[in-house]
Amino acid sequence: MLEIDDVHVGYHHSTVLHGVCVEVPKDGVAAVLGHNGAGKSTLLRAAVGLLTPTRGTVRLDGEDITRRKPHERVSRAMAYVPQGQQVFGHLTTAENLQLVADGRKRGRAATDEALDLFPALRALSNRRAGLLSGGQRQQLAIARALVTTPRILLLDEPTEGIQPSLVAEIEETILALAARGGLSVLLVEQHVGFAMRAAQRHYILEAGRVTSCGAGGKEAELAVREALSV
Template identity: 80%
Template structure:
């Protein structure tokens, strides 16, 4: 569904990604793994249009979207959950969700479905998002993205810095969403076991270069861990 074709991406004079090619399968999950600074977040920012490749192409459903603006990519069905449990801290949980649901014909139903995936948020609807725990804010961020009913969900380290009990809940939700079809997921993650359980394809980045790739699943874990220790 999404394809990076030999993309080179950078900031200013610095090149961060060096000829990276990644493919996200239709109705499937691709996981991108690597240490901090490997270029994983840069790849997602390139996907959503916040950064443009200096060379190479980004394709969506076979169409070249390299020069499309972020709002044009969102209109084509992308949703992006950046790193850091981002929300509007002075608004309540309900207001954060309503901002996305407003103007959508099915906003009320989509919100209810998102809350079914994260039922803990139902008891927090009147609480300001800035007072939620990191795990609760991450659930809220993912729920907001799901209200848009994306065809492609971009997740940047959704389990980073979150208490283990909530990590398990977020992992189960991502697996459930990915398995029901109708949506592809590009997952940047450092938890190797979870990433490979969720993904049909994996890619390992090191210093902006692709060092390993293959089919996901538990059998790939040894190979990925070896690539990450090189």
């Protein structure tokens, strides 16, 4: 589905990723784990086109999209939820979703489907997004991405800084999305248990390099924790 092959990328004259290879399976989840500063967010930014690799390729369904702009990748059914519960704070919950739904053939239906996944947002439809809790903003950010009906979803630490009562809801939703098929997910996540439950394959980044990779699942969780010393 999504292949990141021998990618070198960074900021200005500083290289952050050094020959990284990651593959996201079709209708499956690949989890990227690592400590802060390992290059996980940089990897997602390269995948979505916000950074252009100096070497290596990014392929989507076999097509080389390394030089494609972000909006071209979105038109190919890629969606990205960056770190930090990013929403339009001055707009209401409903307006945040409507902004994405407008002009899309399945805009209304996709919005209803996203709200079915996060039913608490329906009661908050008229509240400004800037007044939502961190967890509610993250739910809204994911719902807004899903309104685009992506085939591949990039999630950057979706449970970071969120109250425990909503972490479980977000985890369950992502697991449900992964289980129902039709969607591939590249997940950057600090919560090892959740990441390994969701993923068919995992990658550990350290100082911009993949130091180990393997299958996902509960059986591999202990080895990953030992590798990360968590």
